[in-house]
Amino acid sequence: MPEQNDAVQIPPGTHTTAGSTAAGHSGFRPARVVPVPLREIAASLGVEVSEADAAVTVTGVSLNSRAVEHGDLYLALPGASRHGAEFAAQAVTAGAVAILSDHDGAKRLLADGGPGVPVLSVREPRTAVGPVSALVYRSQPAGEDSPTLFGVTGTNGKTTTTYFINSLLRALGKTPGLIGTIEILAGAEAIPSLLTTPESPDVHALLALMRERGLDAASMEVSSHAVSYRRVDGVMFDVAGFTNLTQDHLDLHGSMEEYFRTKAELFTPARCRRAVVIVDDEWGRTLAAEATVPVTTLSLQGKREAPDADWTLVSSTPRGLGNGFVLRHRDGGELRARTALPGDFNIANAALATIMVLASGVGRDALQAALDEQDPFAVAVPGRMQLVSEAPASVVDFAHNPDALARALEAVRSREEGSRVIVVFGATGQRDQGKRPTMGAIAARLSDVVIISDDDPHDEDAAAIRAEVLAGAVAARDAEQLRCEIVESFPRDVAIRKAVELATEKDTILVAGRGHEIWQEVKGVNLALDDREELKAALTARGFRVPADERIES
Structure with a gap:
């Protein structure tokens, strides 16, 4: 899937960022953004600006000239067929107060007398998109309460697992948000999603919006495309989860090894604090061994296949279309749950959701009470079984x-x-x-x-x-x-x-x-x-x- 910004052709009538409203403006942004001086953004990039330009203040970030709002920093990125600099005039007319581009784009912009707003130039602007968006939106400010953020990756099961996490969080009395394939939820507001993970500015705007609305937590699907295209740069997940890895997206990655390496980037201190990994395939076991963050391991195949797993499925019983199941920790403690969706893989999805919520700091007793009293894994997931x-x-x-x-x-x-x-x-x-x-x-x-x-x-x-x-x-x-x-x-x-x-x-x-x-x-x-x-x-x-x-x- 190509990056959806001004650097590529977009079919007429198509929304160009997940969550765009009919008017072309983001429906995700927080209502209040503290203006950020351009000097602060420039300093974070190691770029110098004039005294006059340094006083300009930025209140938003956009990759798309059609989604620019007044006060935005417009990101004019190079693409496969078009350069975002070609759309700078449109962005400025819409209210962009500054532009960030690569050196080639900056030359184009300044060749005809300039666009009338400050232009910042860096060699690799794509690497700056996430950090700059995080800075402008203050999406996860240090020392302040932010929603507990869960990220789920793997080939299969990401969507169902995020729905299960959110349903379990609601059973615990929390108010969660969701960023995923089917929809994006910031409280009660639901907006159809066009990408498994939206572009980086939208992700950071969403996290800021969720914090502004007082949400307790949020779950996000993290695809290999999201990592490759830097859509989750600057995002810190409290708990990252891994489902499995099977053949898919080799048109992008070329080999299973490269596909795995892309997924594995999520399980580093720069991107998450702790992880839960299903170790029922070679890729999961390799990830658990190589991850550079604390890892809780989970096996649905029993002690024979994964003798050192922290949590193991010890029994499952058909229950209607779904199953009841029991997870046992290596210390002997157990958690009992049930899912209404058919298939062993949905036991895996529900088990992963359970242990990820546990890893976020919820106590076992409170978790078991929610599983018993609320039946959270009976939630229907659109288009999934x-x-x-x-x-x-x-x-x-x-x-x-x-x-x-x-x-x-x-x-x-x-x-x-x-x-x-x-x-x-x-x-x-x-x-x-x-x-x-x-x-x-x-x-x-x-x-x-x-x-x-x-x-x-x-x-x-x-x-x-x-x-x-x-x-x-x-x-x-x-x-x-x-x-x-x-x-x-x-x-x-x-x-x-x-x-x-x-x-x-x-x-x-x-x-x-x-x-x-x-x-x-x-x-x-x-x-x-x-x-x-x-x-x-x-x-x-x-x-x-x-x-x-x-x-x-x-």
Whole structure:
């Protein structure tokens, strides 16, 4: 995903920073910002300014000329195709009082007599964005109360874990905020999110807003993109959590080792105070061994796989669609919890949320009381194992990589005799191509009916993407003598209707890959498409019952 600022082309009508309002201004900024003299910003960057320029005061930071507010420092960064300096005049007209750019951008700005506001020039402006945003917004001031900040990273489970953390915090009587894939919450205000982690100025503005509103805590998904693109620079997490690492985003990182190293940057004293790491894969064990902050380890596989883990899952019992489970500390103490979402991976998500909240300083007795009395892990997470109907069991999930797809398919398999699993999925365009045949093979092994359709093709040829997924499914079926039926069906709404047409009340339908998303990007055009709504409509048309559930956000 490219950085969303003035240095790249943005499709018309698209909000350019997560949380932008219709007018183009940030909905995240605190109501009151103490003006910061430009001399203070310049000093933090090691840059000199004239006496007149030093007196200019800054009250905001923006990477996007269309989101500039009066008093902003406009960050004119270089990009792959455009330079932010090209939009400086627009930024100044909107109210920018100063500009920060690289040396090339500063030369461009000053070549024609200057933009009419002070220009600061540094060699690597991207490295300055986080620290400058933190300085201007005073997002986590030393010596003052700030929300306890939880950061969750890993390939799968980030969204659900942050929802679980927040639900558990509410059960403890706290008022938490959320920065994530689906939405951003600053108290009661909810704003749809465009990025897993917003750009750095928005992150710091949000943290300042949460502090201003008196929030106790906040949870944030931290993707590898967020670390690579420096979106969390200058942010200090009180507790960082690691879920797992499986193949994904290799289009950005090139190798699993580089992908891991990017994630591992979060677990350093510059970014977090303490960590909780699931050590059920090689990457988790390596991270726990190499992290340079205090680490609490958690294993869901038992003492045989992780004999030195601080917390271990010692039992789990099916409970409705979900499970009850018990975690035991190496000192013998236990915590009991339950989750309403299906799958062992949701036990892992709930367990990680529990131990992260414990690591933040909450006492075991208070934590157990909240788990017993409030049932916090019954919270519905939009597009994550979201149940649409029960007969047939129809589930929408965000699973869009091999490990997540396998886990989802294993989780929805019914024990009822004669039941089948029908899966609808595809692969995203302009992303890691190597996972496409792998996902096809997984679907063939774990499903009875495989319906291969489109995900978000972006600018790739949709038929070519389907062909790669289809080849993997057919190869696995033929080589392993699998009995699954394989169907290619498109567009996606037609594929979903096909799945419902084939289903009986005993069967399970899994629509995987897009989860909560409501737009499908095809050749630069955003098409309205919500898997949940398409599935509801198809089920209703066939006469299946679709219960209303007000707890589930659509």
